[in-house]
Amino acid sequence: MPFSIGFLNEPPSYPYDDPATPEARGVLILGEAKEYFGSSLYQWSKKEYETQWRHAIRALLDGNDRAALITEYVGPQAATHLEWWPMYVVGNSVSFKIISSSELRTKKERRFPSGRLPFPR
Numbered sequence: 001m002p003f004s005i006g007f008l009n010e011p012p013s014y015p016y017d018d019p020a021t022p023e024a025r026g027v028l029i030l031g032e033a034k035e036y037f038g039s040s041l042y043q044w045s046k047k048e049y050e051t052q053w054r055h056a057i058r059a060l061l062d063g064n065d066r067a068a069l070i071t072e073y074v075g076p077q078a079a080t081h082l083e084w085w086p087m088y089v090v091g092n093s094v095s096f097k098i099i100s101s102s103e104l105r106t107k108k109e110r111r112f113p114s115g116r117l118p119f120p121r
Contacts, residue, residue, distance in 0.1 A: 001031040005053055005069060007039070007046050026071065028085065030096060037083065043075040056087065065089045 005028045012022035015038065022041040026049075027034055039049055049070065056067040065088065072083040088095045 002029055003031075004029045005071075006050075012041060013038075028069070028071070028096075035098065037071040039072050040074045044073050049073075060087060060089060060094060 005026065007024050007026040010025060012024050014021065015023050020042065023038045024041055024046055025036060025038055027036050039046070044052075052070050056069050059067040067087050069085040069087065070083070071085065074082070084099055086097050086099060088097075
């Protein structure tokens, strides 16, 4: 089952009409499912997101049973803008789930279809 996470090859957008808060669009692919996301570049650069993703995936490969991919981080002063993908090793697969800080406040949760990826252990 294919898995990838990365930024699209397109210029940043400015969803809040503020030149200080650019956003980069990305996509997480899990099998046939694709989830597009916007990553704020206010606090972290694309390179910092990509570094965090590599560390999270490496943590699973190194034997941890859980890690998370951060897809939006604005900083502690704006904790309402946080989105992450917890990953849990379950047997020989990894389960994914998407969580945003706004969903935690409202107790809503989005489900990502086909949320399991074979995992070589």
